[in-house]
Amino acid sequence: MRASQFFFNTQKEAPNEAELQSHILMVRAGLIKRLGSGLYSWMPLGLRVLRKVEAIVRDEMNKAGALELLMPAVQPKELWEETGRWAVFGPQMLKIQDRHEREFCFGPTHEEVITDIARKEIRSYKQLPLNFYQIQTKFRDEIRPRFGVMRAREFMMKDAYSFHTDFASLEQTYQTMYQAYSNVFNRLGLKFRAVKADTGAIGGDGSHEFHVLADSGEDGLAYCDTSDFAANVELAEAVMPIQPRAAAQEQMCNVDTPKQTACEDVAKLLNIGIERTVKAIALIVTVDNKAQFVLALLRGDHHLNEVKLAKLAGFADFRFAIEEEIRANLNCPPGFIGPVGVGANVQVIADRTVAAMSDFICGANKPKYHLAGVNFGRDLPEPSVVADIRNVVEGDISPDGKGVLSLCRGVEVGHIFQLRTKYSEAMNATYLDENGQSQVMEMGCYGIGVSRIVGAAIEQGNDEHGIIFPASMAPFSMVICAIGYDKSELVKTTTNKLHDELLTAGVDVLLDDRGERPGVMFAEADLMGIPHRVVIGERGLNEGNVEYKTRSATEAQSLPLVNLVEFLQRVAK
């Protein structure tokens, strides 16, 4: 490709709302162009990247035995009512009407459509297992689109759905997909991790997320360095403390904390470790339309895990209490609340760690006071519920007992689920088994955020000059910067010839024939993240040399003209 025949539009400044490096660089390099909130055009340069990712995903899906199809993006409401998700998905779904005022949505996912296909097309156990996939535009009306294509409303997704006669078959395909996903991310050249995950709104049993590791990632991950345990922080279990609760040593007493409302400040004032403090989080839990005031106890330095809490029996519907509710139930302003001496109207639940603490510090339910030397069973009743309700922290024992946990952040780019029969049952997707009996199909589903991968990859690969693409997804694998293309006949003929020969050799090469100044060509090539750069000018040519450098190298090397194509062909592989 010749730069003079292509179109790019690089910018020195990115729009204000771009806050993530990947977003800024994608806009500056001219990969994408914003149309509206969460809506992006993929410009020719960006589309080349997207297509390369797609190609790898498609190839690995095919290798794993999945069959590509393409379903409508627009889906009728009736299908979604069968599974009850028309209501469940709620405002995240873009709902539209046709001229007859019939209701549709722009598909945020395709379980209903594929299950409808399966129930109509699959009759016999002999046809199973089957795995269908598509690569298609999805729309989810995100509450807060941001980070460019990393959290856009319209995005490109590969979604696959498998159908099985039994769970064993599902597990087998699930493993195949797990491996295929690992292959995809390895081929893309990304640092990633597969973690155990919460199944969220899609539902089902077994589930793994695939995360590209990046400090700016929206998900917290916990992993064990000495075993293969890895899980989303939402799910990672904080195991029961090994040490049983120590016997009480101190007497309970008031301590003056005139301004100290946070555990951290109380600990500082008393000159003790924050791990000796307990905080009480006031919640309103609704069961059968009845609101119950609850204090959830956590160690001062721990954080509540709302996903875990919501999974406890009776806690599905909870929210944080507001100040008036706290005052009404405890007769005390927030900042000094605690579990000691509360009335029967207050339920107290404790995190496992707290349940094993003794002689701790907590709020006194009296303004400007905390209590020290507090002990369960003596100063207050044992908590009614003890459960794992906190986020794991660095250094926690790994749930598999084979080491300690470390934390990192990641961008979720893939998610695989064992759906089991959630959709097939609701939509009556059945087949006839060997005995002529009707059986409900087992299902799995497997997603990859194709467009998100581009953002995640840039998040992982960039420097002060711009994007550093992995070779697998760069828009061009090589650029020839022809210095003085418009002035020097020698440069022109040499670079033209090299360009044609590289193309013939199968190298995805860009010839910068615009006659731009060297600085401009270098800056733009770096910004776009092209992995290999060949610089050809008259001065070097007269000595029989050209210059070569990879995107991430700091120094260029001089190469002889002889055998140049062979060399470049080899490095570009």
Place this chain on the structure above:
RNA sequence: CGGGGCGUAGCGCAGCCUGGUAGCGUACUUGUCUGGGGGACAAGGGGUCGCAGGUUCAAAUCCUGCCGUUCCGACCA
């Protein structure tokens, strides 16, 4: 939906308080000089100042309403 910010040229911004010819940087066009890390000089083109209403002789500027957008708290590939 709750709360804050911002809407002026493709992008980044000033002007608004104190009403009176719409500006700067960048990008774009043309020319000259340049030519190894977004070069210099000169001359240009490009704006219903988000929309609607109001106050006024006069509104980008003051007032009201609406819309869009963005950031901070409940979603997910």
